[in-house]
Amino acid sequence: MITLIRQAVAERLNELDGVVALRRSSASVAPYLFQKGDDLVGLEIVPKYPVMTLVSRLHKRFPSIRLGVVARGCDERAYIEMAKRNQIDPDRLTLIGIACTAEDAQTCYCPAPYPNQLVIGTPPAPGPTNPLVAQYDAMPLAERRAFWRQQFDKCIKCYGCRNICPECFCEACAMEDKVWVEPGVLGPPFPAFHMIRAMHMASRCVACRECERTCPAHIPLTVLYDLMRRDMEALLGYLPGADISARPPLSVTLEETPLRVHMAH
Amino acid sequence: MGVEFKPKIVAFMCNWCTYAGADSAGVARLESPANILPIRVMCSGRISPEMVLRAFRSGADGVLVMGCHIGDCHYSSGNHRTAKRMPLLQNLIGYVGINPERIELQWVSASEGPRFVEVTKAFTNKIRQLGPLAQEVLE
Numbered sequence: 001m002i003t004l005i006r007q008a009v010a011e012r013l014n015e016l017d018g019v020v021a022l023r024r025s026s027a028s029v030a031p032y033l034f035q036k037g038d039d040l041v042g043l044e045i046v047p048k049y050p051v052m053t054l055v056s057r058l059h060k061r062f063p064s065i066r067l068g069v070v071a072r073g074c075d076e077r078a079y080i081e082m083a084k085r086n087q088i089d090p091d092r093l094t095l096i097g098i099a100c101t102a103e104d105a106q107t108c109y110c111p112a113p114y115p116n117q118l119v120i121g122t123p124p125a126p127g128p129t130n131p132l133v134a135q136y137d138a139m140p141l142a143e144r145r146a147f148w149r150q151q152f153d154k155c156i157k158c159y160g161c162r163n164i165c166p167e168c169f170c171e172a173c174a175m176e177d178k179v180w181v182e183p184g185v186l187g188p189p190f191p192a193f194h195m196i197r198a199m200h201m202a203s204r205c206v207a208c209r210e211c212e213r214t215c216p217a218h219i220p221l222t223v224l225y226d227l228m229r230r231d232m233e234a235l236l237g238y239l240p241g242a243d244i245s246a247r248p249p250l251s252v253t254l255e256e257t258p259l260r261v262h263m264a265h
Numbered sequence: 266m267g268v269e270f271k272p273k274i275v276a277f278m279c280n281w282c283t284y285a286g287a288d289s290a291g292v293a294r295l296e297s298p299a300n301i302l303p304i305r306v307m308c309s310g311r312i313s314p315e316m317v318l319r320a321f322r323s324g325a326d327g328v329l330v331m332g333c334h335i336g337d338c339h340y341s342s343g344n345h346r347t348a349k350r351m352p353l354l355q356n357l358i359g360y361v362g363i364n365p366e367r368i369e370l371q372w373v374s375a376s377e378g379p380r381f382v383e384v385t386k387a388f389t390n391k392i393r394q395l396g397p398l399a400q401e402v403l404e
């Protein structure tokens with residue numbers, strides 16, 4: 001599969017200014033902008049890494065650059081949400097879609113472990129729903145509280161979850177505003193930091209799980225985000241990353257995106 | 266124990282409908298609960314989730330979000346955003362174990378003085394029954 005990917009990248013490099021993918025160096029694997037003539041032997045697809053943030057930076061810095069990107073299902077979903085919010089220019093981006101392994105799909109609880117613009121690989125079945133999410137509604141309030149209290153107690157407020165997130169690109173971040181998040185104070189009693197993030201993720205989270213992977217405290221953040229994604233779909237029929245033509249519903253009128261149900265908590 | 270619990274309630278109200286509604290309740294000398302701390306905003310669409318969370322963090326036991334009825338918004342669709350945002354925020358506080366009923370969204374127009382009283386009384390009573398937020402968060 002990796003040989004096919006390298007071939008596809010080599011072909012694209014004939015017509016594009018560069019292709020963003022992962023590259024193995026002597027030290028580690030890191031994102032890299034491959035250009036025509038580069039040796040593609042070092043091109044890798046593992047470990048999983050959110051490459052769309054780099055594409056966004058390149059697009060903004062070089063307004064005419066035409067790029068390709070080796071993209072998994074979650075990268076494509078990130079691309080869709082980023083395009084809607086002017087973080088990338090879809091007219092200047094070509095996806096080289098690759099399928100994830102069945103194991104990836106399982107561990108990521110991935111709803112779609114392959115891009116729609118699939119070029120290489122065999123699509124595995126979607127991963128299962130996180131069992132915690134599946135059983136969440138049956139959990140009493142006190143139990144939820146105890147669970148998250150213990151989780152948020154571990155938070156060191158490193159902002160890693162935000163920094164790695166392909167959908168976190170606001171120039172002024174609410175979580176850095178001392179009016180909303182008390183500086184110098186960790187976690188509970190009132191978890192404003194995590195609640196603000198969860199609320200902002202409702203119309204943005206593409207379930208790439210990068211925040212969880214990067215969290216040094218191993219907080220299962222996407223349990224909250226999955227619940228918000230679920231509610232977003234039930235309430236407003238919007239699934240982040242699914243449809244590039246669907247407008248984010250929280251900033252449009254009720255005529256354009258009506259409330260579908262009256263939600264019971 | 267033994268001290269009566271007096272709920273602290275932050276009530277966000279939009280300038281054009283609810284705030285005028287509260288005023289008309291006052292002019293008509295209708296009694297509304299003294300537990301309400303009113304915060305006037307130009308539009309209920311201005312009320313971000315961060316504001317509601319900040320109210321809780323600052324000691325509110327309940328947050329009442331009020332604005333113009335759908336269709337009556339001074340800015341035509343500001344309250345549409347409120348209508349979408351608040352149910353999500355209610356669910357979210359439920360997910361971290363805070364009773365979602367501590368947030369309530371109500372539409373109160375400028376002429377609905379009696380309704381303003383009704384809504385604030387009912388909400389205050391509900392929060393009184395739920396008890397202090399600190400009990401939930403700090404236990």
